[in-house]
Amino acid sequence: MPAKEQLARLVGDAMFDSDTCSRWLGMTLEEIRPGYARMRMPVRPEFLNGHGICHGGLMFTLADSTFAFACNSHNIPAVAAGCSIEFLKPVQGGDELMAEAHEQVVSGRHGLYDIRVTNRVGEIVAMFRGKSAQLKGQIIAADINQPTGAKTAD
Amino acid sequence: MPAKEQLARLVGDAMFDSDTCSRWLGMTLEEIRPGYARMRMPVRPEFLNGHGICHGGLMFTLADSTFAFACNSHNIPAVAAGCSIEFLKPVQGGDELMAEAHEQVVSGRHGLYDIRVTNRVGEIVAMFRGKSAQLKGQIIAADINQPTGAKTAD
Amino acid sequence: MPAKEQLARLVGDAMFDSDTCSRWLGMTLEEIRPGYARMRMPVRPEFLNGHGICHGGLMFTLADSTFAFACNSHNIPAVAAGCSIEFLKPVQGGDELMAEAHEQVVSGRHGLYDIRVTNRVGEIVAMFRGKSAQLKGQIIAADINQPTGAKTAD
Amino acid sequence: MPAKEQLARLVGDAMFDSDTCSRWLGMTLEEIRPGYARMRMPVRPEFLNGHGICHGGLMFTLADSTFAFACNSHNIPAVAAGCSIEFLKPVQGGDELMAEAHEQVVSGRHGLYDIRVTNRVGEIVAMFRGKSAQLKGQIIAADINQPTGAKTAD
Numbered sequence: 024m025p026a027k028e029q030l031a032r033l034v035g036d037a038m039f040d041s042d043t044c045s046r047w048l049g050m051t052l053e054e055i056r057p058g059y060a061r062m063r064m065p066v067r068p069e070f071l072n073g074h075g076i077c078h079g080g081l082m083f084t085l086a087d088s089t090f091a092f093a094c095n096s097h098n099i100p101a102v103a104a105g106c107s108i109e110f111l112k113p114v115q116g117g118d119e120l121m122a123e124a125h126e127q128v129v130s131g132r133h134g135l136y137d138i139r140v141t142n143r144v145g146e147i148v149a150m151f152r153g154k155s156a157q158l159k160g161q162i163i164a165a166d167i168n169q170p171t172g173a174k175t176a177d
Numbered sequence: 178m179p180a181k182e183q184l185a186r187l188v189g190d191a192m193f194d195s196d197t198c199s200r201w202l203g204m205t206l207e208e209i210r211p212g213y214a215r216m217r218m219p220v221r222p223e224f225l226n227g228h229g230i231c232h233g234g235l236m237f238t239l240a241d242s243t244f245a246f247a248c249n250s251h252n253i254p255a256v257a258a259g260c261s262i263e264f265l266k267p268v269q270g271g272d273e274l275m276a277e278a279h280e281q282v283v284s285g286r287h288g289l290y291d292i293r294v295t296n297r298v299g300e301i302v303a304m305f306r307g308k309s310a311q312l313k314g315q316i317i318a319a320d321i322n323q324p325t326g327a328k329t330a331d
Numbered sequence: 332m333p334a335k336e337q338l339a340r341l342v343g344d345a346m347f348d349s350d351t352c353s354r355w356l357g358m359t360l361e362e363i364r365p366g367y368a369r370m371r372m373p374v375r376p377e378f379l380n381g382h383g384i385c386h387g388g389l390m391f392t393l394a395d396s397t398f399a400f401a402c403n404s405h406n407i408p409a410v411a412a413g414c415s416i417e418f419l420k421p422v423q424g425g426d427e428l429m430a431e432a433h434e435q436v437v438s439g440r441h442g443l444y445d446i447r448v449t450n451r452v453g454e455i456v457a458m459f460r461g462k463s464a465q466l467k468g469q470i471i472a473a474d475i476n477q478p479t480g481a482k483t484a485d
Numbered sequence: 486m487p488a489k490e491q492l493a494r495l496v497g498d499a500m501f502d503s504d505t506c507s508r509w510l511g512m513t514l515e516e517i518r519p520g521y522a523r524m525r526m527p528v529r530p531e532f533l534n535g536h537g538i539c540h541g542g543l544m545f546t547l548a549d550s551t552f553a554f555a556c557n558s559h560n561i562p563a564v565a566a567g568c569s570i571e572f573l574k575p576v577q578g579g580d581e582l583m584a585e586a587h588e589q590v591v592s593g594r595h596g597l598y599d600i601r602v603t604n605r606v607g608e609i610v611a612m613f614r615g616k617s618a619q620l621k622g623q624i625i626a627a628d629i630n631q632p633t634g635a636k637t638a639d
Contacts, residue, residue, distance in 0.1 A: 044232040078198035080241040084234025107261035111438040130419040265592040284573040352540035386506040388549040392542025415569035
């Protein structure tokens with residue numbers, strides 16, 4: 024595995040390990056590469072709103088987490104500055120959502136990421152666009168030849 | 178209380194009663210009037226992300242719920258078509274968020290709502306804009322002289 | 332040329348012919364296919380704002396026109412419901428902008444289109460996302476075996 | 486006139502004087518105060534698109550200019566980072582548009598501004614939201630006790 028791909032995976036593991044909220048909501052990080060991430064989340068009964076369908080906020084949250092993993096995949100810490108989402112189809116309880124984030128452009132310290140949220144049968148249920156702002160520093164120690172399990176483990 | 182204000186309150190109570198997700202996340206509906214709603218949500222430890230601050234998705238979810246109450250306050254069912262959010266300040270665990278939704282314009286079956294999310298000391302932490310699309314029908318029986326207690330609970 | 336591609340081209344020609352504004356601003360329609368369009372516009376001295384760079388509104392206008400051609404390319408009239416744009420780089424007078432629109436998803440009568448605006452050396456200067464709403468009817472007579480030259484002009 | 490209001494007016498005059506594009510499109514700057522601006526623009530025949538209505542890009546351009554004047558009104562140079570617009574009503578040739586920008590929040594070096602675009606009879610035809618990023622420096626010499634007439638024109 025090339026160094027950058029490996030680093031992205033280490034960053035993803037470290038972030039996911041400390042991301043209480045995403046784990047609490049039942050998300051899994053399926054894949055992370057430089058500029059890319061894919062996550063999955065089952066739609067639990069608690070996620071349903073007054074119309075009996077999945078709360079848009081929870082669909083957003085899955086997309087937002089996936090965005091976060093993708094924009095941090097270069098091991099430079101980045102935060103969401105702004106996001107927009109279009110809701111295309113209602114989602115039922117018991118369904119399972121998948122979100123895929125693709126980096127579109129990085130310009131200076133800002134990046135733009137597009138995230139598609141699909142349901143179990145592959146229909147697009149929401150489209151999310153996120154703008155990131157990079158901070159200074161690194162997420163994990165950058166000497167990837169010797170990744171100390173300590174920071175990414177437990 | 179004028180009829181429209183009373184109707185908005187009844188709609189809000191009925192919606193909140195069946196809104197599993199918003200109640201599960203600890204939100205309270207403090208006020209609802211035609212075109213307006215205000216909700217509150219404490220930031221629980223489960224809401225924190227990998228940076229140790231409140232997940233943006235949960236801030237969005239509070240704003241989105243408040244938007245839903247405001248855009249349904251006329252007793253015509255409406256759903257979110259699209260939303261955008263700008264994140265202005267990080268939010269710590271233990272804080273409490275308040276969201277206020279104001280209707281900006283209703284044009285045909287579409288409406289535009291602005292929601293401000295503030296922290297406990299009154300700083301704006303996020304700005305949300307939601308676009309709604311009205312459906313057909315009513316949320317509760319419109320004869321508000323005789324609201325059937327059944328659908329609006331306690 | 333397959334029928335759909337040919338129809339898109341006819342629609343594009345007809346629309347461009349009657350689009351006073353896009354022609355007045357010096358745009359050219361380089362290509363149109365179902366769900367896709369590409370336009371070009373030189374940055375004239377009149378387009379410069381108080382900072383001496385291209386007015387963001389004119390960059391938006393190019394992207395918006397390209398969006399319009401792409402979302403009408405199926406010969407069903409569609410209008411812009413909402414758009415967002417991120418400005419990534421300033422553009423100088425004398426440069427030439429290219430905008431490419433790709434359809435992302437069509438769901439019911441709504442569609443989502445992403446448009447990239449690049450400068451002469453291929454740098455992305457703006458990213459635009461447009462949401463369309465289809466109307467009823469057709470743009471040109473759908474019997475494409477006999478397109479009346481009158482409406483589609485040369 | 487208080488110092489801040491006077492400064493905003495001087496900044497507005499200086500900016501408008503050098504804003505070739507806004508003047509070329511026939512805009513006028515009617516009022517500017519700290520965090521506020523109002524502009525007007527007649528809808529010329531050249532602004533019409535293929536549907537025979539005002540090109541959305543030109544409505545955006547008016548809103549974007551008004552946004553620029555409002556976010557530069559504190560005499561700290563600021564540029565648009567991103568904008569979104571919702572189109573609510575078509576606009577006919579011969580109409581006249583007015584745009585009003587109100588500052589919503591300034592947080593660090595970013596600001597959020599809402600702009601309403603209305604037609605001659607006062608209907609809202611578009612809602613625009615702009616996010617600004619401040620740069621370093623000043624627009625005009627800050628010693629407002631001695632504004633050199635030269636840069637602020639007539």
